[in-house]
Amino acid sequence: MHDPHPARRFGLPTATALVMGNIIGGGIFLLPASVAPYGTVSLLAFAVLTVGAVALxxxxxxxxxxDPRTGGPYVYARAAFGDFAGFLSAWSYWTMTWVSNAALAVAAVGYVHVLAPGHGSKGVDLAVALLALWLPALANLAGTRWVGAVQIVSTVLKFVPLLFVAVAGLFFFDPHNLGPFNTGGGSGIGGLSAAAAILLYSYVGVESASMSAGEVRDPERNVGRASVLGTVGAAVVYLIGTLSVFGTVAHRDLVHSTAPFSDAVDAMFGGSWGGTLIALAAVVSIVGALNGWILMSAQAPYAAARDGLFPAAFATKRRGVPTFGVLVGTALASLLTVINYTSGSAGVFETLVLITTFSATVPYLLATGAQVHFLLSGRRDEVRPRRFARDLVLALVGFGFSFWLVAGAGYAAVYQGTLFLFAGVLVYVLMAARRAATRPGPDPRAASQADPRAASQADPRAVPQAAPQAAPADGASPAAETVG
Incomplete structure (x- = not known):
C-alpha cells in the first residue's frame, strides 16, 4: 500500500543503534550474578558466543x-524454501517479539521500584508497565524519524553508564574477587556449557537491521555493517562489564546479588547511590529496547502480508512504519501484561515467555539454512561468488550457533514453542485457502482455443474442429499469448 507521507530512512548510526539497543535490554543488569555460580569460565563462554553471534x-x-527488503529472515526463508517456511519464520518471529515486549515491560517495573520506592500496588505496577509499552509505541506511530531519534538517544544513555562502570571497574579490579575458574571442577566443559545456556539469548537482536532493511539507507552495505557493529558494541559492554563486576564484587557476594552492577558501583565509589544510577540506566535501556522491538513486531507481519501470508491490514504503512502491526503487537503485549498482574498466577505469563526462547531460534535456523541453500544450489552468484568459501563457513557457523540456541532453550521451551509454532499452521491454512478462493480461475474459452479436445471433454455436445494446416508465421495464437 502506498504511503503518502515521506519516511526518513535509517543511516548507519541509527541502524547500528537499532541492533545494539535491541540486543542490550534489561537482562544485562542481572547477567553477572546469573553466571557467577559457574565461575569465571562464564567469561570464556561469552567469548565463544560472541564469535557465533558475529558470524550470524x-x-x-x-x-x-x-535481497534488501524489509522482513529479513522471513524474506530469505521464503526465497529459499517457499511460502510455508517463510510463514513459519514470520509467525515465530512475530510471536517472540510481542511476548518479549510484555516481559520487558514487566521487568521495567522492578527498576522503577528502585527509583520510586513505596508504591507497591498491582494497579500502579500495571499502569507503569503499560506506560513502558505505549510510550515507545507512540514513537513508532510517529514514523521512522522518531523511532531513529529515540533509538539513538536511548542507546547512548544506556551505553555510556554501562561502559563507564565497565571501564572504571578495571581500575578497581581485585583478582581475589574472581573466585574459581570452574566451580563445578573437572575439565570445565560442563561449566562452559551451563554458563553458555544462560548467556545464549544475550545476542537475540542481531537480525534487527535486516528486519528493517527496507528502511535502511543503502541496505546492501549498511545492513551488514550495522549488524556487525551493533553486535560487537554489545559484546564489548557484555564482556568488559561482566569482567569488571567479577573483579569488584567478591564472588561469595556476587552469587547472591540481585543487583550486581549496583553492587559494583557501590564497591568502587562507596555509598549506596549505585542502585539509583543503574536502575535509571536499566529503565532507559528497557524503554529503548521496547522502541526497537515494537518496530520489529510490526516488520515481520508486514513483510508476510505483502505476499498474502498474513492479513492485508498488516501491510499498511505510514511514515515508513507498519502502523497496524505496531498497534496489534502492542495490544497483544498489553493484554499479556494485564494477565500477568490480574490472573493471580504467573503460569500463563511464564509459559508464553518460555515459548519465546524457542521461537527466536526458528527464523535464525531458516535464514542460515537459506544461505547454505543459496551457496550450494547453483545460486552462489547472488551472494558474491568470490567469497564462496568464506560465506559458506560463516553460514555453517551461524547455523551451528542457531542450533545451539535450540539446544540451550531446554526441553520445556522446545516443547511449548513447537506446540505454538504448529498452532500457526492453522493460520497459514486459512490464508492459503483465502488466496486460492480469490485467485481467478482458468477461462474455459481460452482453454477451448488452446486445446479443442479439452473443450469436447468438458462439453460432450462440442464438435472438434479440424486443425489448421499451418500456424501463422508471425507468432502464436491469442491463447498462447495469454499463457505466455
Missing amino acids: ALVFGRLAER
Whole structure:
C-alpha cells in the first residue's frame, strides 16, 4: 500500500543503534550474578558466543546484499524454501517479539521500584508497565524519524553508564574477587556449557537491521555493517562489564546479588547511590529496547502480508512504519501484561515467555539454512561468488550457533514453542485457502482455443474442429499469448 507521507530512512548510526539497543535490554543488569555460580569460565563462554553471534550478523549482512527488503529472515526463508517456511519464520518471529515486549515491560517495573520506592500496588505496577509499552509505541506511530531519534538517544544513555562502570571497574579490579575458574571442577566443559545456556539469548537482536532493511539507507552495505557493529558494541559492554563486576564484587557476594552492577558501583565509589544510577540506566535501556522491538513486531507481519501470508491490514504503512502491526503487537503485549498482574498466577505469563526462547531460534535456523541453500544450489552468484568459501563457513557457523540456541532453550521451551509454532499452521491454512478462493480461475474459452479436445471433454455436445494446416508465421495464437 502506498504511503503518502515521506519516511526518513535509517543511516548507519541509527541502524547500528537499532541492533545494539535491541540486543542490550534489561537482562544485562542481572547477567553477572546469573553466571557467577559457574565461575569465571562464564567469561570464556561469552567469548565463544560472541564469535557465533558475529558470524550470524555477517550472514544477515550477506543475505541483505542479495535481497534488501524489509522482513529479513522471513524474506530469505521464503526465497529459499517457499511460502510455508517463510510463514513459519514470520509467525515465530512475530510471536517472540510481542511476548518479549510484555516481559520487558514487566521487568521495567522492578527498576522503577528502585527509583520510586513505596508504591507497591498491582494497579500502579500495571499502569507503569503499560506506560513502558505505549510510550515507545507512540514513537513508532510517529514514523521512522522518531523511532531513529529515540533509538539513538536511548542507546547512548544506556551505553555510556554501562561502559563507564565497565571501564572504571578495571581500575578497581581485585583478582581475589574472581573466585574459581570452574566451580563445578573437572575439565570445565560442563561449566562452559551451563554458563553458555544462560548467556545464549544475550545476542537475540542481531537480525534487527535486516528486519528493517527496507528502511535502511543503502541496505546492501549498511545492513551488514550495522549488524556487525551493533553486535560487537554489545559484546564489548557484555564482556568488559561482566569482567569488571567479577573483579569488584567478591564472588561469595556476587552469587547472591540481585543487583550486581549496583553492587559494583557501590564497591568502587562507596555509598549506596549505585542502585539509583543503574536502575535509571536499566529503565532507559528497557524503554529503548521496547522502541526497537515494537518496530520489529510490526516488520515481520508486514513483510508476510505483502505476499498474502498474513492479513492485508498488516501491510499498511505510514511514515515508513507498519502502523497496524505496531498497534496489534502492542495490544497483544498489553493484554499479556494485564494477565500477568490480574490472573493471580504467573503460569500463563511464564509459559508464553518460555515459548519465546524457542521461537527466536526458528527464523535464525531458516535464514542460515537459506544461505547454505543459496551457496550450494547453483545460486552462489547472488551472494558474491568470490567469497564462496568464506560465506559458506560463516553460514555453517551461524547455523551451528542457531542450533545451539535450540539446544540451550531446554526441553520445556522446545516443547511449548513447537506446540505454538504448529498452532500457526492453522493460520497459514486459512490464508492459503483465502488466496486460492480469490485467485481467478482458468477461462474455459481460452482453454477451448488452446486445446479443442479439452473443450469436447468438458462439453460432450462440442464438435472438434479440424486443425489448421499451418500456424501463422508471425507468432502464436491469442491463447498462447495469454499463457505466455
